[in-house]
Amino acid sequence: MADGRSSQGADSDRSEREERSVPADEYDFEEFGPEDMARMSADEWDAAFDPDSWITGNELIDRVEADLRSRIANRDVFAVLERFADPPRILAYSDEGYAIVYPDGSVEGEGTVVRDVKPTVALCSMDDYEVPTPPEDWSLPDPEQVPEGSGDLGNQMLQVIAFGLLLAGIAAFVGLFVGDVGGSAVIVLVIAILFVLASVFLFLVVANARLSDRFRAVEYQDRLRAAGVQSADRPDFVPVDDGEIEPIGEGENASE
Known part of the structure; x- marks a missing residue:
């Protein structure tokens, strides 16, 4: 009988250890976040x-x-x-x-x-x-130290490409009047228009990106001020x- 009770006690301890190891298998505690807390049951919380x-x-x-x-x-x-x-x-x-x-x-x-x-x-x-x-x-950061624009390399590269396309479009237009394009005038005109339109589109993309950056920066500055970062008032x-x-x-x- 004693052996039986000892066996049952050992099985109970083993089961308890197994139950207490379940959360470690189901949750990544290195990346433990609010979603994990929300779906964790009370038993799992006690076990973990x-x-x-x-x-x-x-x-x-x-x-x-x-x-x-x-x-x-x-x-x-x-x-x-x-x-x-x-x-x-x-x-x-x-x-x-x-x-x-x-x-x-x-x-x-x-x-x-x-x-x-x-x-x-x-x-x-x-x-x-x-x-x-x-x-x-x-x-x-202090609200006044938040830059209003990213000034990243990507926007600068787009500006260079847009400017190059604009110059190419203008050159194609000029070629229609000063050059001898013969029967390909329509093709040159279409290419010139496409170059100009592409340059305008890229300039608009850059302008929109910078405007968005400025709006995000202003919104971030407003949040910092509302939180009392600048004035130290809660x-x-x-x-x-x-x-x-x-x-x-x-x-x-x-x-x-």
């Missing part, structure tokens, strides 16, 4: 994230801060990041929402920022996750009162 092995406290805050800095630097997350000592927490906010991360791993907030921050907290809670080292210049919907907190300066942490 053993509460006894979660990282919490100031270590979690340190890891979340570093990971969010890296994501902001890569423009994967659009947010202004602040850290406070009393009580310890991370605040991330933009023009569309905010998220507050506490040492126990809980997150509160609203908008798109919460959607971006929750996967970061889940990953940073796992000991196996290696937090990337953020660059020194990780924060969102949006009104962020529930943080400077009189009730002790901010930690950039580059510092709670243990210093």
Whole structure:
């Protein structure tokens, strides 16, 4: 009987280990994101994230801060990041929402920022996750430093081609009057018109691209200003009162 109970206990332990290994087979935790969190069941969550092995406290805050800095630097997350000592927490906010991360791993907030921050907290809670080292210049840019045009090589090359086609079209038109084209006048005229039309089309493409770049730049600048990047003022919907907190300066942490 004892052997039977031992066998059943071993089978139960084996089944439990197998169940707890299912999420690792179904989810890529290196690319773990909001969609994965949405489709993960409660049992899978418990199996994937053993509460006894979660990282919490100031270590979690340190890891979340570093990971969010890296994501902001890569423009994967659009947010202004602040850290406070009393009580310890991370605040991330933009023009569309905010998220507050506490040492126990809980997150509160609203908008798109919460959607971006929750996967970061889940990953940073796992000991196996290696937090990337953020660059020194990780924060969102000042609105005035955002260029209004890309000025890329592609647009310049299109302009050169368009100008060359325009010159060729004009030369073909001139040849109709000063040259002896004979019976091929119609062909030369058609070619001249095609060259001019092609050059006009390419000039319009370049103009549209530059105009689109300018509109995107202006929209980005407006978002940065709305998020308080330039003025350092938080949006009104962020529930943080400077009189009730002790901010930690950039580059510092709670243990210093």
